[in-house]
Amino acid sequence: MSPIKLKKGSTSHSAYNLRPTFSDVQERHTLAVIVDNEAGVLARVIGLFSGRGYNIESLTVAEVDHEGHRSRITVVTTGTPQVIEQIKAQIGRIVPVHAVRDLTVEGKAVERELALFKVHGTGDKRIEALRLAEIFRANVVDSTLDSFVFEITGDVGKIDAFADLMRPIGLVEMARTGVAALSRGSQS
Structure with a gap:
């Protein structure tokens, strides 16, 4: 008797979804990052992008809180949803970063x-x-x-x-x- 030849995840009768859930669609996202206004912070955030081969389409930086010495970095980047999530997580782990917001996901901007x-x-x-x-x-x-x-x-x-x-x-x-x-x- 010969074994049944089924491709993994190719049937609706399977109890497991074995198809990859990764998307190949490139999306444009606008990220707002609140950081301490101190030397080297911008270089660390931008170094994260260049070190991993992520592209930056637009970058603006300005101090937004003079008393708290905080700046806002607005980054427009393109990538798959998984890459965007990875970027947000990695930026959030940098010590002087206070908040990372994805304005594209949050709604209208x-x-x-x-x-x-x-x-x-x-x-x-x-x-x-x-x-x-x-x-x-x-x-x-x-x-x-x-x-x-x-x-x-x-x-x-x-x-x-x-x-x-x-x-x-x-x-x-x-x-x-x-x-x-x-x-x-x-x-x-």
């Missing part, structure tokens, strides 16, 4: 970025740059006879769209701050 664009152009290109800036609600913060510097705030998609439209007109240089984010509602 407000994300904004500030960007400066230097656009070179004369004549019709100059007029077109001003029209586009008005549509995107960008402010002119510097102007010469042949160039503008625009300031724009918004979500990442808005900043990218503005950059894409300014490239053919004469985008020379761009500086971006990175994402600043807060969860919506009464959550803290």
